[in-house]
Amino acid sequence: MMKELCPSFANPKTWRNNIQEKIAKEDWKKLRLKILKRDDYTCQYCGFRAEKWQIAHHIDGNPNNNEDTNLETICPMCNLIHHSGQGCVVQGIVDLYTESNYSQNEIVQITRKMRAEGKTDQEIINFLGLKEKMPFKMDVSYLRNLYGFVTSRKTLQDWTQKALEYGYNISARK
Numbered sequence: 001m002m003k004e005l006c007p008s009f010a011n012p013k014t015w016r017n018n019i020q021e022k023i024a025k026e027d028w029k030k031l032r033l034k035i036l037k038r039d040d041y042t043c044q045y046c047g048f049r050a051e052k053w054q055i056a057h058h059i060d061g062n063p064n065n066n067e068d069t070n071l072e073t074i075c076p077m078c079n080l081i082h083h084s085g086q087g088c089v090v091q092g093i094v095d096l097y098t099e100s101n102y103s104q105n106e107i108v109q110i111t112r113k114m115r116a117e118g119k120t121d122q123e124i125i126n127f128l129g130l131k132e133k134m135p136f137k138m139d140v141s142y143l144r145n146l147y148g149f150v151t152s153r154k155t156l157q158d159w160t161q162k163a164l165e166y167g168y169n170i171s172a173r174k
């Protein structure tokens, strides 16, 4: 069972700091691995499985709530949709649309597959039926009616760029 994905954003306070205060780095590494193993390295939103670059995500948005029940495995693409302030504004690689022929979860699955097949963004957008581009706003109820699309524009954040490319590469091999 996939969880429902929709564009959202993290509390700017935790977003800016992005520091886990109550857990040491080594402990976080262990905990992250435990969560990834529990979920069989599978994104809980799109079903993408990869042993590298998956993220242990805090469900309630609080980076200090490290209970197992508050952590889940999410892939870099779904993470950019979920944290769309990051995706749209900070990294500038996510676009938001009003209309889609598919659910947000399916948009991620189809985008990954078609990009791995070498399709252009415009071909993918046409296939998905994405229409009427909208700006990002820090408003959860506004965002939840929109659909996020991870474009092929390059991000300056090295980690994200590598993580996305890894995902496209392993999808292309399947």
Ligand SMILES: [Zn+2]
Residues within 6 Å of the ligand: 043, 044, 045, 046, 047, 048, 074, 075, 076, 077, 078, 079, 108
């Ligand atoms: Zn995913």
